[in-house]
Amino acid sequence: IGFSFMAGPILASALVDNYQQAVRASAAVTIVSSTLILLLPTPLEKGERSRRTQQEKLSSGLLDFVSLPVLRTRGAQVLMTMRLLMALAFHMFVPVWQVSIKERFDFGPRDHALFMGIVGFTYALSQGFVAERLVRWTANKPSTLLLGCIFVLGGARPIALWTSSVYVVYALYVPMVISLGVLNTAISTASTHLADKAQLGGFFGVMESVENVAGMFGPALGGLLSRTAGEKGTLAAVVGCYGAAFALVSLYFTKHITNRTKSS
Template sequence: MRARLPLLFILTTLMIDAMGIGLVIPVMPQLIRDIEGGTLAQAALWGGIFSTAYAVMQFLCGPLLGTLSDRFGRRPVLLITLTIMALDYVVIAVAMNVWVLLFGRIIGGIAASTRSVATAFIADISSPEEKAARFGLVGAAFGLGFVLGPLMGGLLAELGTRAPFWAAAALATANMLLGVMVLPETVTDRIRRPFSWKRANPLGALLDLGRKERVGRLTFMFFLYQTAFFVYPAIWAYYAQERFDWGPRTIGLSLGLFGISLAIVQGWLIRYVLAWLGDRKTVLYGILFNAAAFLALAMVSSGTLALILTPLAALGAVVIPALQAMMSRAIPDNAQGGLQGLLTSAGALAMIVSPAVMSQVFWVATAESTAVYLPGAPFLVSMLLMVVCAVVFLGRKRMTPPVTDPPRARP
């Protein structure tokens, strides 16, 4: 049990990161109106600004925190950012100005970039054969956080629009205290890497790690895959209401089923898929399965069938853990934080791009003046992106053996 506590702490940290995204969804519209007044449409405009700011800070700061952890260690970076996250929730809970809310979401986006550090910790403690299954636990923790975040926000909102943020602050504080007690340091002098501003930004990290062509290709594929997969949070509520006339309760149920199924697939089922197919075939299976699922959702006309397909669609969610394991094995031990920071940035960029693209496609395909009425058109876009992912994956070069940079004396 003592050996498992650090992993439990890491997975809880990742879950809290994901909850930070979903927690605000049920309460933010009313909180903005309580503070700023105005209409629901004006609150939605501010909500869009908050979401974009949160994702942009994750894009910018993922490599920074990952590179800092390569230099100073995973433990101090994780504990400091968790402390900042707890304080940030307190700031939002007492905010009396919309600009303070914006500041809170900016700081929250920075603190939630700890996914890169937490994933690097898992890479540090895992053998090459364990990495894909352990990265699956990362996805499971995130999937669970996406389910619990809106659920927690909606239930605690009954006590007031600020209650969810006080609860989240308490949860982050408790997890930080657990980390103080159980989290070891995994960055030793053998793999410690000097800090470099060149590697601490998304473009610099891509150029640095892109020298290994396979990693560059797979990073691009990672971005395309995430852009396609984010069609669910980006468009599902609008698609389900337009196509099947579902209300909020059914939409919430379907998303909850999807999140739970995602956690089961990435936390448990992926171990058996990897043992059967191996990393490469697992990635190809996931791409093909996702392409078929997106096509089915684009064309389905029965709400009952769509509800059945929703959790089944999660069976394709084995790509990211297998892909992360392949990339982690291609990178030296002293660059794991930088790699996970780059992937955090790629995922954050996908969170920015996907809603913008998918919402525009949905609008064009459902407008009164449209030539072809097709609410499922965004899923066709995601299917095409899966085809591109397959082309990129199959066209990569063979992996070159990683070489750990020699350690340097600390200043």
């Protein structure tokens, strides 16, 4: 993912000159990606009986997916709420951020490419090297690591939004992106301690669904707040989400996740 964030904007700035070309290039890449589905292996069993069996398994699988026992645990609910708050904060911030950097620094396509390239490289670095080591070093008290990451994400956004120096923006986004990568890795690690192997795939799917729901409503909510209360209103909501996540980790993470992991 980090490599895609890094390479995509850089390639676009070098190969694309206008919006129409960007749309065509995106459509072409999407079509190529879709054709890879044809390379997936086909089931060995054939016939009507096999299809009925597969349909029954699919129906049962969907019911099992939404009724996973792990979803009824307090630890899983804490993680899902954390993921929702973090994703909602991110997606609410995006509309205000895009307008702000255009107004303050007159960001053009090449500026966006450079910015996203740095973000992608930093995220890849975080996921590949930093996150695993930090999660391992703080295994006995992961809540400290989570609180630190949330503090960086929530505390740096107002400065990045209000500073008049583009260099300060770049300097802030490096630790912010690293914190995001570490936080995602820590949440994934905690998820593996809550769910057994039979439920882990479904639990990860639910976590992704929660994040996607925030992606559906977050930008619209951020734009609405910006229109009615200005960028300060959106920023207050974003920081509020981080504050709620900070309080959630402080109050419940150790009790419902860390202690359960140690006892098991």
